[in-house]
Amino acid sequence: xxxxxxxxxxxxxxxxxxxxxxxxxxxxxxxxxxxxxxxxxxxxxxxxxxxxxxxxxxxxxxxxxxxxxxxxxxxxxxxxxxxxxxxxxxxxxxxxxxxxxxxxxxxxxxxxxxxxxxxxxxxxxxxxxxxxxxxxxxxxxxxxxxxxxxxxxxxxxxxxxxxxxxxxxxxxxxxxxxxxxxxxxxxxxxxxxxxxxxxxxxxxxxxxxxxxxxxxxxxxxxxxxxxxxxxxxxxxxxxxxxxxxxxxxxxxxxxxxxxxxxxxxxxxxxxxxxxxxxxxxxxxxxxxxxxxxxxxxxxxxxxxxxxxxxxxxxxxxxxxx
Ligand SMILES: Nc1nc2c(ncn2[C@@H]2O[C@H](COP(=O)(O)OP(=O)(O)OP(=O)(O)O)[C@@H](O)[C@H]2O)c(=O)[nH]1
Ligand SMILES: [Mg+2]
Numbered sequence: 001x002x003x004x005x006x007x008x009x010x011x012x013x014x015x016x017x018x019x020x021x022x023x024x025x026x027x028x029x030x031x032x033x034x035x036x037x038x039x040x041x042x043x044x045x046x047x048x049x050x051x052x053x054x055x056x057x058x059x060x061x062x063x064x065x066x067x068x069x070x071x072x073x074x075x076x077x078x079x080x081x082x083x084x085x086x087x088x089x090x091x092x093x094x095x096x097x098x099x100x101x102x103x104x105x106x107x108x109x110x111x112x113x114x115x116x117x118x119x120x121x122x123x124x125x126x127x128x129x130x131x132x133x134x135x136x137x138x139x140x141x142x143x144x145x146x147x148x149x150x151x152x153x154x155x156x157x158x159x160x161x162x163x164x165x166x167x168x169x170x171x172x173x174x175x176x177x178x179x180x181x182x183x184x185x186x187x188x189x190x191x192x193x194x195x196x197x198x199x200x201x202x203x204x205x206x207x208x209x210x211x212x213x214x215x216x217x218x219x220x221x222x223x224x225x226x227x228x229x230x231x232x233x234x235x236x237x238x239x240x241x242x243x244x245x246x247x248x249x250x251x252x253x254x255x256x257x258x259x260x261x262x263x264x265x266x267x268x269x270x271x272x273x274x275x276x277x278x279x280x281x282x283x284x285x286x287x288x289x290x291x292x293x294x295x296x297x298x299x300x301x302x303x304x305x306x307x308x309x310x311x312x313x314x315x316x317x318x319x320x321x
């Protein structure tokens with residue numbers, strides 16, 4: 001497919017088209033992903049989450065500038081953004097955006113959850129494959145940390161930064177949002193405001209209470225001020241250290257294995273659903289047998305699955321979702 005080639009070659013127009021296909025979960029997206037999969041697997045996926053208004057989008061744009069200054073190609077994927085991004089443009093921070101706009105080493109894209117969050121997780125995971133295959137060294141994924149769906153989405157990242165801000169009350173927002181467990185790095189943003197050190201202490205205390213195996217990554221707590229750029233270089237250094245730590249360990253560890261397992265599960269489900277829809281393997285007979293009470297549903301399903309040998313030649317050019 002030509003589209004895959006153009007994406008590989010770095011065309012942002014083609015990339016945008018590919019991401020739209022992925023977002024709408026079309027058959028063309030399934031084919032595109034099959035073609036481009038082997039070109040992915042190089043990007044460092046950095047997730048950023050935290051409460052609304054904690055400065056995530058501001059931080060992401062400053063981080064992107066710093067990555068670019070370090071010679072990296074960087075893509076930003078903002079999931080279900082509220083105000084600061086819109087249609088791929090950052091509205092809340094026009095000056096910074098201007099610096100990032102129109103460069104071929106920076107790409108910014110929003111994805112909104114239209115209805116089902118399961119569909120969104122999938123679009124995000126597939127979107128990362130496209131951005132990765134397009135040659136971006138870093139993919140920054142921004143979500144608002146408000147619930148399990150968002151936790152699931154951000155967990156596809158290799159390195160998860162959880163943002164807190166000072167002065168939002170005694171209780172740490174990260175704890176409330178259930179984000180303590182998934183943080184690889186804690187960032188106390190808006191450190192230019194009073195109370196940042198208190199927030200750091202509270203986070204440190206709650207980390208002490210989180211049991212941790214001896215060889216586990218030691219979750220750092222960093223202070224930053226996205227508004228001035230303070231602490232951002234250290235943030236990038238720490239993210240790189242985490243990536244290196246993961247690479248030193250067993251492959252890219254748990255994250256890659258979990259994502260790969262999810263993909264195979266999705267693909268298998270799609271293949272089976274396809275076969276069933278096409279009435280393959282005596283599906284209609286099974287329906288009749290069930291109505292006649294000659295069979296029970298689970299056994300009928302097991303028999304259908306056994307009869308359902310999926311021939312790889314079968315799926316070439318055929319839809320799998
Ligand atoms: N004082 C101060 N303000 C900041 C800092 N970083 C961001 N802000 C401000 O905080 C507000 C929210 O910033 P955003 O970057 O939109 O925050 P967000 O977390 O992306 O917000 P949502 O996407 O709506 O959840 C803006 O007015 C920023 O200018 C900082 O380091 N210090
Ligand atoms: Mg935002």
